[in-house]
Amino acid sequence: MSNATAITPTRAQDFPEWYQQVVRAADMAENSEVRGCMVIKPWGYGLWENIQRQLDVKFKATGHVNAYFPLLIPLSYLEKEAQHAEGFATECAVVTHHRLEAQKQPDGTTKMIPTGELAEPFVIRPTSETIIGAAFARWVESYRDLPLLINQWCNVMRWEMRPRLFLRTAEFLWQEGHTAHETAEEAIVETRTMHKVYEDFMRDHLAIPVIPGEKTERERFPGAVQTFTVEAMVQDKKAIQAGTSHYLGQNFAKAANIQFLGRDNTRQLAHTTSWGVSTRMIGTVIMAHGDDDGVIIPPRVAPNQIVILPVTPKADTRQEVIDACEALAQTLRTQMFAGEPLRVHVDKRDLQGGAKNWEWIKKGVPMRLEMGPRDITSRSVAVCRRDQGPKAKEFVPKEEFIQSVTERLQEIQDALLARATALRDANMKKLETLEEFKAFFAEDSEGGFAMMHWAGSSDDEDTLSKDLKVTIRCIPHGDQFAEEGKCFLTGKPSSRRVVFARSY
C-alpha cells in the first residue's frame, strides 16, 4: 500500500489540519496534559537549539551579553506602565500561594490545598520589560554605564485561549533582548540593528524571505513608541510575524525609573528597546517549507543535515555495510557547513528500509544517503534531496560526493529560499480600490499580501479587521513601496503602500 502523499490531508485540502499532522508525523512536539502547553520533542528541540545557537552568535557579534532574570514578576511592577499592563492583563498566570498542605480525605486519598497566601501576588512573566527595567534602574547611575545591552533566553507564559503547537502556546521559549541607551538616536539605531539581524537570520538561516517594516499604532507592542516587525508569508498565503523589535522611548524608563546623570550633569531618563523571537519560528519554518510529505528543514538549522540509511538486504553483509556507513559519516563530520561541523546521523535501527526512509522524509532531514553492498562495490552513494520528490535519487561516486557535499547542502538551502520567495512574490499584489481589495480577501479567493495606499485611522483598521479579518501587517521599508497615491479607503493622499494580510 502506498499513499500518494505521506501527510493526509494535503495542504490544499485543509492547511490547518495538514499543519497539525505534519508536526505529529515529524515527531517535533505534542500537546501535553497541561492545557495550552506543549512537549517539545528532541527533533523539534534540536531545531530550536540550532536557531538559538546561531542567533546567539549574531547577538554577541552586535555587542550583547546574556543574563537571566526571575520567572516571577511582582504584580505591582505590571501596574507601572498603564498601556503595557492593559496589553497583557487578559493573559497572565498569577501565583498567589507559596505552600501546600496535605489533607487526608475520608476515602484515603490525599488532597493538596494551597495555603500561605502571598501578600503580593506574582505574575508569571508574559515578557520581562518590567523586571529587567527594575534591574536596569539599579545598574545605571551615569551615562558611563550606558548602553546596557542584555539578552535573555527563557520561557514566558501567556494564557492563550486557543493554543496551537509552536504557533501559539501558553508557555513558549524565546529570547528577549533589553537595552538601555543615553539617547533616543542610539536606541533607534539599536532597534533597527536587531530588526536587521532578524531579517538576515530569517533569510540566510531559515530560508524565509520577510518583509521588514513598522507596525501601525493599532498593532504596536503595548507601551512602545515604535514596533518593527519582519513578516513572512506561509503557504496558505497568510502572514506570520516572525520577530519584533521595539523602540520603547522613555516610557519604560519612566515606569521603572531608569535614570542617569548625563554628560551635562543633569538627571535624564534612559531610552530603552526590547526585541524577541520565539519558538513560533519553528511553526513558521514548517508552514513556509513543508510539503505534502511532511516537514522540510533548511540545512543550516536542521538537527541532522544528513541521515545515512544502510541498505542491508542480506544478513552476512549487514555489518560490512554498517561499518562503511559509519566510516562515511565520520569523514563527513570533519567537514564544515556554514561555519559548523556537518551533523550526520547513521540510522542503524533494525527496521524495514522503506519505513525508515519515510520517517526521515516526514521529519524533513535535508539529505538522505543510501548505501548498500552494491554501492560499496561501485564506490558510490545514492543521494536523495528533501526538496525534491521522495523517489528522486542520484547515484554519485563517493569521493565526488564527499568533495561536493557542502555545495549540495547549500543548493538545498538556496532552493528553499528561492521557492519561498517565488511563492511570496506570486501572491503579493498592488491593488487600488476597495472593490479589488474585497475581492482579494473574499472567502473563496486565494488571498495573499495586498500592497495598498493607506491613510486611514486606527478605527478604519478596526473595521477592516472585523469585516474582512485582515490587518495591516506592516508599513514596509524599501523603495519599492514608496510612491505617491491615494488611500483606497479614505481617498487621502499617501506616499507609501502598506501590506495587508490575514495573519496567524
Added chain:
RNA sequence: CGGGCUGUGGCUCAGCCUGGUAGAGCGCUUCGUUCGGGACGAAGAGGUCGUGGGUUCGAAUCCCGCCAGCCCGACCA
C-alpha cells in the same frame, strides 16, 4: 469570557437512540514469507468505557451533578 460539541486500550474512532459488564483500524510484541524496502500472513499484549451519585435484577448505554478537552467567536509572539 459568550455559543456548540465531545469524553471508550498508545492514537483515531464505532457501540449509546432500542440497557444484558467492549469492538475496529492504525501502532506495539513474537514467528514466518518478502524486501535497494513506507509489504504480507499468523499468533499475542493492552481498556475498572472522564468522574461522583441515582434508576434498575443488571448501566459504556437512561437521569442528575462535577471535571476535562475540542470547535466557532473576542484576544494574541
